Amino acid sequence: MHRKYLITDEWKIIERGFDPALHPCSESLFALGNGRMGQRANFEEQYSGRSMQGSYIAGVYYPDKTRVGWWKNGYPEYFAKVINSVNWIGIDILIDGQPLDLARVKVTDFYRELNMKEGYLLRRFTAHFSDMQRIEVEAIRFLSIKRDEIGAIRYSITPKGFSPVITYTPYLDFDVHNEDSNYGEKFWDEVFTSVASQKAINVASTKKTNFHVAAAMRYELEANGRHITLYPENIRREKYVANRFEIKTDEGTTYTLYKYAAITSSLNYPKDKVAEEADQKASEAMRTGFDTLLHEQAEAWARIWETSDIIIEGDPEAQQGIRFNIFQLNQTYTGEDPRLNIGPKGFTGEKYGGVTYWDTEAYCFPFYLSTRKPDVARNLLLYRYRHLPKAIENAQKLGFTGGAALYPMVTINGEECHNEWEITFEEIHRNGAMVIAIKRYVEYTGDIRYLADYGLEVMIAISRFWAQRFNWSEDKQQYVMLGVTGPNEYENNINNNFYTSYIARWCMQYTLNTIDLLRTHFPDQLQLVLQKTNFDSDKEPAFWQQIIQNIYFPYSEKYQIFLQQEGYLDKEQRLASELPMSERPINQHWSWDRILRSCFIKQADTLQTFYFFEDDFTHEQHQRHFDFYEPRTVHESSLSPCVHVVLAAKLHKIDKAYELYLRTSRLDLDDYNKEVHEGLHITSMAGTWMSVVEGFGGMRVRQQRLYFDPVLPRHWKRLSFKIIFDGRILEVNTTPEGTHIVRHTGEPITLILKGQEITV
Amino acid sequence: MHRKYLITDEWKIIERGFDPALHPCSESLFALGNGRMGQRANFEEQYSGRSMQGSYIAGVYYPDKTRVGWWKNGYPEYFAKVINSVNWIGIDILIDGQPLDLARVKVTDFYRELNMKEGYLLRRFTAHFSDMQRIEVEAIRFLSIKRDEIGAIRYSITPKGFSPVITYTPYLDFDVHNEDSNYGEKFWDEVFTSVASQKAINVASTKKTNFHVAAAMRYELEANGRHITLYPENIRREKYVANRFEIKTDEGTTYTLYKYAAITSSLNYPKDKVAEEADQKASEAMRTGFDTLLHEQAEAWARIWETSDIIIEGDPEAQQGIRFNIFQLNQTYTGEDPRLNIGPKGFTGEKYGGVTYWDTEAYCFPFYLSTRKPDVARNLLLYRYRHLPKAIENAQKLGFTGGAALYPMVTINGEECHNEWEITFEEIHRNGAMVIAIKRYVEYTGDIRYLADYGLEVMIAISRFWAQRFNWSEDKQQYVMLGVTGPNEYENNINNNFYTSYIARWCMQYTLNTIDLLRTHFPDQLQLVLQKTNFDSDKEPAFWQQIIQNIYFPYSEKYQIFLQQEGYLDKEQRLASELPMSERPINQHWSWDRILRSCFIKQADTLQTFYFFEDDFTHEQHQRHFDFYEPRTVHESSLSPCVHVVLAAKLHKIDKAYELYLRTSRLDLDDYNKEVHEGLHITSMAGTWMSVVEGFGGMRVRQQRLYFDPVLPRHWKRLSFKIIFDGRILEVNTTPEGTHIVRHTGEPITLILKGQEITV
Known part of the structure; x- marks a missing residue:
């Protein structure tokens, strides 16, 4: 069903042989990023085959006019999109006047490698121009982690069997388009271009949002390592600058072009400075030199792997899969900048446009919390804190009052981007994930002060939303929550979606508890927050308590389980195992109404409650709910299997856990859903990390205390992962013989391993 | 809140004074149609102000590519649109070289009249070119009812205070656009044009659907009634043909241009004949002459009014309103052609694109059944019969099998056009209306043979759909119908929408009853139908009976009412009267989710059940349900008040009935919803007829027997209406003194007046 064309290697993603049909997939899989910008694995040289050009700059977006069939009140007017930005990798090549275009020449010995250990993309191939005449090409490039505005390319050509004239055209091009543009528009306007010998600057601005982005380039050419003086021609057209020069080559000599690009934006510099800054940085990159930059890159990645690597012995595919996921997460988001966040496709594609979904808080947060310094997780929280006024505005648009907040389903700047009523207006459980992330952060770091400074303000606004969103049912004599869409979007x-009502209740209770906590620890700061939010200390807590104590949760006496929603048992009860393969995934084979009426569950919903609030339920409840819901779950969201893995591992259903783990860990590498060409499932990669660390690794954090209860899939010989906790780097090693925890840095710590206190 | 600018007159719609802001509304209100084609009240001469050009030909459509924000499986790829067709009215005028453009010259004495009695549009105005120089214009036009491919215009200009040169450019133009085109495309391609002195032909074809439409024109000019010989210049450009000529005028002389247009289409002629046919018909029209054609028109309308007029004395606005509604219904659909149907906007605008909604069967059917010969209603039924194979295909796409049919929400050729999942896939009650119309037809005409020839086939397919659409609930131990949208689209x-489940049950029962009936009356024909439909006489009736006997209907013991849907009483119960005027209509002020969560009802839903199946419920049940639901109904559909009028009248709540009647009868004339510029609410006009005849007139038909139980609004001095029943024209006259029924034609008949048998 899915295509496997990549070679398994523990540290590399490798493609051998060139299949143009797979190239768009490889463009996603081999994409590079450094948190500040990203680049799909497009070719440097011209390519007339199928390709999706993608160069993305974090935080630079365009509000495309919303397009719907039938407008509903409350829809946002715009949908913010990460946009395809400057093509800075471009180096067009002519060989004796003929374009080097892999769609048009015979290609052999094609080799592509994503080196995850050191963070670069390598490509080698031989292009044949006649029986005897060929060139051997090696191209290597990276986006510097250390200098996050720099990209560097080393592009070598060795003619064999002839001595052609090679024409090089290194360029910078802002005349690019987005595949998902709603109205076929291009999003960039030219601001300034400048081109001289071996240097060029290209500045463009985004329509409407008026971000300014500057790209500058430098390049040089060597022949077998000897510098060659060039006399290039300058080329300039709208939004495009280039040099062009010809080299009369010698057969067997290697001609190496080094191209250095710097990309700066008005997010970080005044508009009148972006060009100058880019130019200086490009110049500096060339002075530093490719080898030094590449060395820095390997060092930077070594530091990242130091705290985030996971070792799986006895399962090379799983090993490759988990490293690929960790690599991509670190390419996507570094946590340096609280204005940025984690898009579902990262820098690997355009789909889903806006950047931030509840994925960040519900799935990605634990990864960054455990593998990076606490500022990173804190920056993710601050991102939402900064958007609080817009979340309050958003709720107002829907008719909520008095400082209630509804965080958007999809956003890039705090404003809602999404426009499907059943999601935009109804998938409100996302509000709960905001508070879950705060709770996790505080539990992990013990940073109660964050609650006083930022957290409580968000929590009060969200609890106010919930208090208004429930309504009293005269009929049930309980509070009900009508008209919602749970995590299961089927x-x-x-x-009365169990998950939504449960997390809503928990938010209100946690907010009240936090107020009590801060009353003890930060009474002055608490008063400031209560004043700022106009909190009515008499009425609001009393009203919330009244709701908390009287919420209706649908329950089946017969099955002794909470029901995903009221009436769930009115559906025809079938199991996913009864579905013929020809009808799966059902979202590609069934009409939408048939999906809606079926009992099949797209992704963890009731079980998501058990994941977030596991201590609220007994082991028997876990068992019953898992046994009921897992067979009805079709896992047609990439975010689904990971939650089931954690629960299955907890219930010691190791085979089930491993089966589900396989679906998540190599989702993109094996292209299960035939959609990798559109980009990678970045946020679900954090779910894979969760599967390993919280599932097989059995890690939990409760009140700043660590618990481990590992269980290994049968054939795994070793599972080893590191986490950063309270200033220490800890390494957890599990083999079939047992678990051993090592502390790499910091003071000794006492933790709970399989129920036993140990100090390491 | 609404604008009243029209003068009340019993037989005319009159506008005095020219207000460009109101012109787009008047373009709708004064539109003409003859069932075959229609024309908004655009000006003949050029006009640079706000205007929506509209010339429509019944049955000629374009499948515009569907546009949605988020695609769902099962959506149709195309949305069939009635398209703006040839501009045949155009006569551009220059006065001494200056365009006669009402947006640019001073206009006085503007008078516009829609003469409903005789079926023409009249316009008079004076245009001033300087203090003393002015022209007086009178334009009259109509679309011939008798010759339904002919339009004729008499356009007179009398210069006063000067003797200008007048330049005339009568033309035919297919280079037109649709305002609601999804991708800004024009829908016509040129096929053939020909232009000569005082005659022209213009043939164009629709993209994709390749309908060919030909327009031909003739014209002549008179000065004070004397024929003038013209030497026009021929003009031809893409999709446009015209003549141009100048006349040196004499002050005080009236120059009258007669323009005759014929429009033919490939719906009715071979493609290679449309031009010739149009040309002949235009020629014939000119030979016949304007006065004769206009006389024919008045006669044709007299015949229509003979059987469809309603007289209301004591309420001139109500009188004008009801006549306007009847006039428009007869302009829209004549029932001559079973390929045609009744669009929600008729020929008055583009909105709602496709032509046929459930409006036809649920609201329009009784009007045509009672005021026209039975073939007309029968043609409406045959329209759906012809679409049965497509309805079966449509159900297949959604996963239904074995000959189950789901009629489309919106269609023009039998294919679904709509693309909102909650409507397209879920507002399935429309299927029931198809069977209601069949039942009404048979009850009214006694034509049981129709059931054998056509009706049963449709009914079996629809019942099969219902049988699959219910599912057994283990939990309730009853059949439930999940995931629907009832008539109340809020x-x-x-x-378990009460209306949908009820009509579904009734359909299945009625189908079974019909099979029994035909077994007696048409056993051979029955066998053919059962064979053709592969009907399983053992299993299908038994399965349907099992469902029929075990359907879950939500019911409130507390209120002793059926609930609109399961869980309706979980909503906060408010009354429409509590809504501040500033929030009404709620669909313009509330977000969609707020509307969905509220208890407010857009249009009759549970009460629609009581309307269709009134004999199934006791008087007390009527009372209780009306008293519960009417105060919660906001009537934000034009189709809502009429049903409530009928029920209120039945319950002798005359003031309530009259209040609601006012909302329906002058909806467009008084532009209650500020949307008249987009076109008229044609289908709801039939609801107005229903309000009068079934509401105040208290007419019912049961088993081919007529019942009358009239109740008049307090200030009405007389209500008089005619119906055609079983070959007789009957006139029902109600005054405060009592009701008198007169038979105009045919044999004596016995009917029930206020519970008493009488023979007239």
Whole structure:
């Protein structure tokens, strides 16, 4: 069903042989990023085959006019999109006047490698121009982690069997388009271009949002390592600058072009300085030199792997899969800048446009919390804190009052981007994930002060939303929550979704508890927050308590389980195992109404409650709910299997856990859903990390204390992972013989391993 | 809140004074149609102000590519649109070289009249070119009812105070656009043009659907009634043909241009004949002459009014309103052609694109059944019969099998056009209306043979759909119908909508009863139908009976009412009267999710059940349900008040009935919803007829027997209406003194007046 064309290697993603049909997939899989910018694995040289050009700059977006069939009140007017930005990798090549275009020449010995250990992309191939005449090409490039505005390319050509004239055209091009543009528009306007010998600057601005982005380049050419003086021609057209020069080559000599690009934006510099800054940085990159930059890159990645690597012995595919996921997460988001966040496709594609979904808080947060210094997780929280005024505005648009906040389903600047009523207006459980992330951060770091400074303000606004979103049912004599969509998007506009009502109740209670906590620890700061939010200390807590104590949760006496929503048992009860393979995934084979009416669950919903709030339920409840819901879950969201893995591992259903783990860890590498060409599933990669560390590694954090209860899949010989906790780097090693925890840095710590206190 | 600018007159719609802001509304209100084609009240001469050009030909459509934000499986790829067709009215005028453009010259004495009695549009105005120099214009036009491919215009200009040169450019133009084109495309391609002195032909074809439409024109000019010989210049450009000529005028002389246009289409002629046919018909029209054609028109309308007029004395606005509604219904659909149907905007605008909604069967059917010969209603039924194979295909796409049919929400050729999942896939009650119309037809005409020839086939397919659409609930131990949208579109994806489940049950029962009936009356024909439909006489009736006997209907013991849907009483119960005027209509002020969660009802839903199946419920049940639901109904669909009028009248709540009647009868004339510029609410006009005849007139038909139980609004001095029943024209006259029924034609008949048998 899925295509496997990559070679398994523990540290590399490798493609051998060139198949143009797979190239768009490889463009996603081999994409590079450094948190500040990203680049799909497009070719440097011209390519007339199928390709999706993608060069992305974090935080630079365009508000494309929303397009819907039937407008509903409350829809946002715009959908913010990460946009395809400057093509800075471009180096067009002519060989004796003929374009080097892999779609048009015979290609052999094609080799592509994503080196995850050192963070670069390597490509080698031989292009044949006649029986005897060929060139051997090696191209290597990276986006510097240390200098996050720099990209560097080393592009070598060795003619064999002839001595052609090679024409090089290194360029910078802002005349690019987005594949998902709603109205076919291009999003960039030219601001300034400048081109001289071996240097060029290209500045463009985004329409409407008026971000200014500057790209500058330098390049040089060597022949067998000897510098060659060039006399290039300058080329300039709208939004495009280039040099062009010809080299009369010698057969067997290697001609190496080094191209250095710097990309700066008005997010970080005044608009009148972006060009100058880019130019200086490009110049500096060339002075530093490719080898030094590449060395820095390997060092930077070594530091990242130092705290985030996971070793799986006895399962090379799983090993490659988990490293690929960790690599991509670190390419996507570094946590340096609280204005940025984690898009579902990272820098690997355009789909899903806006950047931030509940994925960040619900799935990505634990990864960054455990593998990076606490500022990173804190920056993720601050991102939402900064958006609080817009979340309050968003709720107002929907008719909520008094400082209630509804965080957007999709956003890039705090404003809602999404426009499907059943999601935009109804998938409100996302509000709960904001508070879950705060709780996790505080539990992990013990940083109660964050609650006083930022957290409580967000929590009050969200609790106010919940208090208004429940309504009293005269009929049930309980509070109900009508018209919601839970995490399982195969149900829309349902009543009393267990997950949503549960997390809403928990938010309100946690907010009240936090107020009590801060009253003890930060009474002055608490008063400031209560004043700032106009909190009515008499009425609001009392009203919330009244709701908390009277919420209706649908329950089946027969099955002794909470029901995903009211009426779930009215559906025809079938199991996913009864579905013929020809009808799966159902979202590609069934009409939408048939999906809605079926009992099949797209992704963890009731079980998501058990994941977030596991201590609220007994082992028997876990068992019953897992046994009921897992067979009805089709896992047609990439975010689904990971939660089931954690629960299955907890229940010691190791085979089930491993089966589900396989679906998540190599989702993109093996292209299960035939959609990798659109980009990678970045946020679900954090789910894979969660599967390993919280599932097989059995890690939990409760009140700043660590618990481990590992269980290994049968054939794994070793599982080893590191986490950063309270200033220490800890390494957890599990083999079939047992678990051993090592402390690499910091003071000794006491933790709970399989129920036993140990100090390491 | 609404604008009243029209003068009340019993037989005319009159506008005095020219207000460009109101012109787009008047373009709708004064539109003409003859069932075959229609024309908004655009000006003949050029006009640079705000205007929506509209010339429509019944049955000629374009499948515009569907546009949605988020695609769902099962959506149709195309949305069939009635398209703006040839501009045949155009006569550009220059006065001494200056365009006669009402947006640019001073206009006085503007008078516009829609003469409903005789079926023409009249316009008079004076245009001033300087203090003393002015022209007086009178334009009259109509679309011939008798010759339904002919339009004729008499356009007179009388210069006063000067003797200008007048330049005339009568033309035919296919280079037109649709305002609601999804991708800004023009829908016509040129096929053939020909232009000569005082005659022209213009043939164009629609893209994709390749309908060919030909327009031909003739014209002549008179000065004070004397024929003038013209030497026009021929003008031809893409999709446009015209003549141009100048006349040196004499002050005070009236120059009258007669323009005759014929429009033919490939719906009715071979493609290679449309031009010739149009040309002949235009020529014939000119030979016949304007006065004769206009006389024919008045006669044709007299015949229509003979059987469809309603007289209301004591309420001139109500009188004008009801005549306007009847006039428009007869302009829209004549029932001559079973390939045609009744669009929500008729020929008055583009909105809602496709032509046929459930409006036809649920609201329009009784009007045509009672005021026209039975073939007309029968043609409406045959329209759906012809679409049965497509309805079966449509159901297949959604996963239904074995000959189950789901009629489309919106269609023009039998294919679904709509693309909102909550409507397209879920507002399935429309299937029931198809069977209601069949039942009404048979009850009214006694034509049981129709059931054998056509009706049963449709009914079996629809019942099969219902049988699959219910599912057995283990939990309830009853059949449930999940995930539907009832007539009240302010609820989506609800479970066990009372109306839908009720009509579904009734359809299945009625189908079974019909099979029994035909077994007696048409056993051979029955066998053919059962064979053709592969009907399983053992299993299908038994399975349907099992469902029929075990359907879950939500019911409130507390209120002793059926609930609109399961869980309706979980909503906060408010009354429409509590809504501040500033929030009404709620669909313009509330976000969609707020509307969905509220208890407010857009249009009759549970009460629609009581309307269709009134004999199934006791008077007390009527009372209780009306008293519960009417105060929660906001009537934000034009189709809502009429049903409530009928029920209120039945319950002798005359003031309530009259209040609601006012909302329906002058909806467009008084532009209640500020949307008249987009076109008229044609289908709801039939609801107005229903309000009068079934509401105040208290007419019912049961088993081919007529019942009358009239109740008049307090200030009405007389209500008089005619119906055609079983070959007789009957006139029902109600005054405060009592009701008198007169038979105009045919044999004596016995009917029930206020419970008493009488023979007239």
